Each structure stands twice: as C-alpha cells, then as structure tokens.
Amino acid sequence: MLDRDQLEAFVAVVEQQSFERAAATLSITRGAISQRIKLLEEAVSAVLLIRDRPIRPTIAGETLLRHAKAVAMLELEVCRQLAPSENGEERARIAVGVNADSLATWFGECSARLLEALPVALEVVVEDLDHTWPMLLRGEVIGCVSNEPKPAQGFEAVPLGEMIYRCVATPAFAQTYFPHRLRIHEAVSAPAILFNRKDALHDKFLKLQFGVELERYVKHYFPSSYGLLRAIEMGCGYGVVPSDQAQPLLDSGRLVDLAPLSPLRVPLYWHHWRREPPLAERVTEFVTLSARQALTFDGADDLVGLESSA
Secondary structure, eight states, X not given: OOOHHHHHHHXXXXXXXXXXXXXXXXXXXXXXHHHHHHHHHHHHTSOOEEOSSSOEEOHHHHHHHHHHHHHHHHHHHHHHHHOHHHHTTOOEEEEEEEOHHHHHTHHHHHHHHHHHHSOEEEEEEEOOGGGHHHHHHTTSOSEEEESOOSOOTTEEEEEEXXXXXXXXXXXXXXXXXXXXXXXXXXXXXXXEEESSTTOOHHHHHHHHHHSSOOOOSOEEEOOSHHHHHHHHHTTSOBEEEEHHHHHHHHHHTXXXXXXXXXXXXXXXXXXXXXXXXXXXXXHHHHHHHXXXXXXXXXXXXXXXXXXXXX
C-alpha cells in the first residue's frame, strides 16, 4: 500500500513544480516534503522526479501521478456515497487539456453543463492541438482534445467530430493582397495571423490549397482566439478561424471567405484513460456529447447512445 501523505506530497511537487511551493501548499516544511518523496521513491523502487528547474516527473512518476489522481477521484466518490451530508459540497479537482479554438466555441458550453452536473473543480489547460496529448501522458490532465487519432497504450481516443475553419480577411485586405483570388505568390507575401509559433493550422490550410508545404511567409502572432479574429477584423492580416466565429462577420460583410469552396476540416478526438474512475467517465460522456452536438459528426447512432447515458 502506498502512503497517502507521500502521494499527496508527490502530487503537490509535480503540480507546483517546486519543493518549496509544494511545502507551502501543504503547510509543512520543505524538509518534510523531501522526506516524503524519498520514502515514496524507496517504496516503489524508482526515481519519480527529475530534480531540475522546473521539477517534472520521470516516466515512472507520470504513471504514479495518473494513479494518484484516479485514487483521489475514487476516494471522494466513496466518501460522498458513505456520508453525503458531510462530503456533499466537496469537489474533485480535475484538469483537462483543450485547444484555444475549442474553448472559445463548443467547449465553453460543455464546461457549463459539466460544472452544473458534476461535483468537480475544473482546470482547463489551454494548449495547441498538437501538444495537448503529451499532457495526458504526463498525468497532468485526465483527458484532452487532440487532433491525434491514435491513442497511446493504456489510453483511448474517441472521435468528437470535425471543426471547420475558414480562411478570412477584410474586403479591403483581400482587394489589396488577393485582387484576383488566393494564389501561392500572394499567400507568401501577405501577412498571416497565427495563434503562436506552435500553430500549424495555417500551414495545413496552405498545403490544402496549393499541394505544397510553405514555411517562409509573413506571420503575426496573437495568442488568443478572440485576439486573432480581432486582428483579422482590423485588417492586420488574413487567417484561419473557426467557422462558428467567422460566420456572423461573413454574413455582415465585414469579412470575406478567401477559399469558400475548400474550408479546412480538422478532426478532433478526446483522449482519456482506458480505465477511468466513474467521475472521469462522466466527464468523457459530457465532452463527447457536447462536441458531437456542436461539431460536424457522422455517427448519429453513437450520439443517440450518448444522449441516453449522459
């Protein structure tokens, strides 16, 4: 049996990325934290932490972190069943990994429904679609939205549907940089608005349009879904944005679609533990149902089954 206090100390160090901050969080001394981690590593016969700046878990530590979080959820659920009056207000701390565009569109409503129905304290960790998956493997989140279709060993990937992106610009910008149509020469010289340096959506869109990979083109970075769209609306550049966000501006004529016949379609998947605690299973149900109601999804039969179980 693993010692509960030692597990609590280990989780605190990983989350705080520091022995000192973990000690302050648990209201114990730095030496007590170190002793608990040492005893835990001896108990499992493995080094659990890479003692660097910031501190992060080893592969063995990632496995133990997932275990510790699952145990915490199971323990809270048992306490609520045994003594609902004493534990009814306590919420399980869970974290999920989501890309900024999902958070700005369908995941916002999903979060509201989830928090209304489940006894959780939710942390949404925003990361690029290509980088949410590693957070799940490290044990930082219990599930994540990703564009990776294949799950890692011990995990599952549930199709959520496709997010549709439109390449848009103001009419004046389009007339200046794309007077005829979207062509490769103009695309290289026209300033593009991207989320950040990790953002690969614009590259994927250009490859879809022209059949070749373009790396060297003018880029501006606005690390906010709203900020990115606003920059495009102000004429700072053109860019790829979710169709749901762009449609009102397209309808009003404030933006134009530069490639109306070939939108970018991005399949999304929900990655989660294969063996989930019941509370985590409910989170998976809420996320899956919300996404399939909001995104383009072909599995109607699966959606009916989820509606009956959620």
